[in-house]
Amino acid sequence: MHTRPGAPAALPARRRKRLALALFTALTTTVLGGVAVTANAAVPTPAPGWSLVWSDDFDGAAGTLPSSANWIIDLGTSYPGGPPNWGTGEIQTYTNSTANLSHDGAGNLRITPLRDSGGGWTSARIETVRTDFKPPAGGVLAIEGRLQVPNVTGAPAAGYWPAFWALGSPYRGNYQNWPSVGEFDVMENVNGINSVWGVLHCGFAPGGPCDEFNGIGASRTCPGATCQSAFHTYRFEWDASVSPQELRWYVDGEQYHTVTQTRVGEPAWSQMTSHDGYFLLLNVAMGGAFPNGVAGGTTPTAATVPGRPMLVDYVAVYSRGAGTAPPTTAPPTTPPPGEARDAYATIEAESFDGQYGVQVEDATEGGENIGYLRNGDWARYDNVEFGATAPRDFVARVASGAGSGVSGLVEVRLDSPTSPPIGSFAIGSTGGWQSWRSVPGNVAGPTGRHTVYLTFTSGQPNDFVNVNWFTFRR
Secondary structure, eight states, X not given: OOOOTXXXXXXXXXXXXOOOHHHXXXXXXXXXXXXXXXXXXXXXXXXXXXXXXXXXXXXXOTTOOOOTTTEEEOOBTSSTTSOGGGGTTOOOEEOOOTTTEEEOSSSOEEEOOEXXXXXXXXXOEEXXXXXXBOOOTTSEEEEEEEEEOOSXXXXXXXXXXXEEEEEEGGGTTTOSBTTTTOEEEEEEOOTTOSOEEEEEEOSOSSBTTTTBTTOEEEEEOOSSSOTTTSOEEEEEEEEOSSSSOXXXXXXXTEEEEEEEHHHHOTTHXXXXXXXXXXXXXXXXXXXXXXXXXXXXXXXXXXXXXXXXXXXXXXXXXXXXXXXXXXXXXOOOSSOOSSOOEETTSOEEGGGOSEEESOEEEEOTTSSEEEEEEOTTOEEEEEEEEOOSSOOSEEEEEEEEOOOTTOOEEEEEEESSTTSOOXXXXXXXXXXXXXXXXXXXXXXXXXXXXXXXXXXXXXXXXXXXXXXXXXXXXX
């Protein structure tokens, strides 16, 4: 992990919202009238027009861990090399102990926070092995879970933070590209409040189109019985069958939050939708920015009681609509339609039409740059017009704070990120991630209109370059 002057060190998953406490003074933890609730329900048969993509019904024997074919169990207080305390300030240690994580033998998964004799907290967090959940082309994806958040309210609930959520696949193994990869919080709950929060995180932090570190969120009370006293069904839909596309949040079939593609805008929408898909997570954290902000002080407290589990009946992913999800790196076979870009004018790096592994941040020279670039990342620029006379070279405005011995190539490729490069230059440290210089590289004469890819190649796994803009010269 590197620190860039004027930018967050490692933009972690689930940095929490700065929430106005006035919002929560109006919320109640009073138990509402009881309703009939089935403790264990089968994964619902898909509604007409929908297909079941993946599910787990958690029907394992009592005291057993969830299926390793479906789930990865996170351990400790961070990903290896990732931000400490999972980037949120939460205080517990995640374990694979069946005291924290196990089937209950009645069709549910239990995630149970515990406190040891020394006052330390443990809990559990799991994430799906699959990382490719996204809508089919022109279709809809639904992520759904039926669960009961820990049944504790008032002072004994201070610091409880159960969540059901999804992260963009490029985060796995990188841990520095949040929030650009996207995060869908299907269900969050804190401090035993009878409310569900649904939130989108995207773009860059702080600020950006998703107002990070807040995210674009909404909340409501659980229908009928409280969130704590009963099972409820939480659902998120990504609808790519409409234009502009929509993201929608539901509890027990009642929609309470919508975010449109237009609201997010470009390049943030493409950043979070053009990669291979998402993986799902379930966890119960203790303490951290969100529950602390709601409580107006540090949580958990001496009054917080351990041992109240989140119960998960099932998790399912559904899809609707024909077609298959478009491959992330699918190259156009003909120049795409659209307004031409002048190859000989300045092309702002953040104006890409597609990307893999790219994050946008503020540049000290003004505007924005793309950053956190490492081996295998790329950015795509459609409809670049070279005309009848080929350029002699290209110039890119770059900066690097890479460590000693870390360097790589900035390459230009045409029409596919895997085609042979037509030009490149090597770059190592320039003295800082915002220490800019213009570096030229020769190119082998394209003419006409092309899709241009900037690709980044290195023999090391580290980030090695930022790019502010580039252009071609005759």
